[in-house]
Amino acid sequence: MPFLLGDYLRAYSQDFRILSSSNPYRFALNGLNYSAHVSLAHFAARKNPDEWRIQIPRSVRETQIAREQAGDIVLFIGFFDDYPAFTAWEASYVLSLNSKDIGSVYVPHSNANDASTNMAALDRRAARNLGRNTTKLTFRGEFLGFYAENLNLLHQVETGAQLLRVVEQFSDFIEQAEPSGTENQLVEIAGRRRKVSSVRKNYPRNPHFRDSVMSAYSGSCAICRKQLGIVEAAHIIPHNHPDCVEAVTNGIALCVEHHRLYDAALLMPTAGQRFVLNNQRVEHLKNIGQDSGLDEVRILAAGSYEVPHDAQFNPNEEFLKRGVRIRLGTDA
Ligand SMILES: [Zn+2]
Known part of the structure; x- marks a missing residue:
């Protein structure tokens, strides 16, 4: 729910x-x-x-x-x-x-x-x-x-x-x-x-963006490595943001669960293959009694995620940091 x-x-x-x-x-x-x-x-x-x-x-x-x-x-x-x-x-x-x-x-x-x-x-x-x-x-x-x-x-x-x-x-x-x-x-x-x-309003999807991200990551979630046909091409600077570019460096392959956690601004990949965990959101989820599963997210947040072997397909570090700010509502 x-x-x-x-x-x-x-x-x-x-x-x-x-x-x-x-x-x-x-x-x-x-x-x-x-x-x-x-x-x-x-x-x-x-x-x-x-x-x-x-x-x-x-x-x-x-x-x-x-x-x-x-x-x-x-x-x-x-x-x-x-x-x-x-x-x-x-x-x-x-x-x-x-x-x-x-x-x-x-x-x-x-x-x-x-x-x-x-x-x-x-x-x-x-x-x-x-x-x-x-x-x-x-x-x-x-x-x-x-x-x-x-x-x-x-x-x-x-x-x-x-x-x-x-x-x-x-x-x-x-x-x-x-x-x-x-x-x-x-x-x-x-x-x-x-x-x-x-x-x-719904913005049309660019199929080339999806295909290039999925092939760079071999169809695996960058966070949990799952394939299973449940992986999506997530935009780092979000799709509905005016500065979104449809390039592989503004994409990261994430399974549906990790894509949701990213867009819900809870667990966010950032530069250096690290994560930002949104502590304000964590407190909110605790306050409304919806924090089951949080331990698993904390373990992920302390680890790292995978990037493609070929560095030209790696997520742009500035996009990653800005993607976090936009999701936190702190982007100027
Ligand atoms: Zn995943």
Whole structure:
């Protein structure tokens, strides 16, 4: 089950880049900058067994307010460990909390169940500090990019039935594996017809890049040496980055698992056949209880990876270092 923002957003549109990899995460999606606080929703241990919450420290609210003032679109996202769904709270609602230290916001856990079967669910109730109602939206994970692009309109939806009509108009487009294009639909929201849009970008692959990387590495993963037909040609400066070149020196052959660890900015090959292990990401995975397998990754990180015997096919060392910075969100 994907927990990390990047998994859903990269699948939604390849025009996606992490700008800062500590929580709240900053990222760019389809040309707009976002700051998203992401946490695991948990049982609140109160009387109501359906009451789940996320906690938001005051320091996070202050960071989010500053970023909103600087032009970021601010998100508050809760994931679930038992459903492939997320809940999004209205930013103005979360930012209206005035608890001294840690505040928390609520979502019915049954909404996660409903969203994983019906695509979406909604909980609307009074927000005292706002003097009006606020709407919490729960979606299946693949709707995260769609939510980010339309959040202001979507939070005006008043009923679950209305929300389902909106997502049904987009579900075919959102569920396509690798589409490229824009879907616009007029939908009824709070008694008015409004335009909702979804933009998904996929960049075409260069088959020559793949073939030259695969032959330089004899089809073996540079990290674990597996072949087995599960190896891919990974870009070092990522495919969606403007400075990506389709040359063998910007490529490294990685099995699907090690390719994912690289793109998730967890275990990253760098210059000198060494690795960078992303300690911030390690802490995040521990915090959300998703760190099983970490020992194996630590052992890999302490070792080295293979490069082709023929030095002209070796990864460019500057590309490797920059590839790490881009994935960490520290590339200037
Ligand atoms: Zn491997």
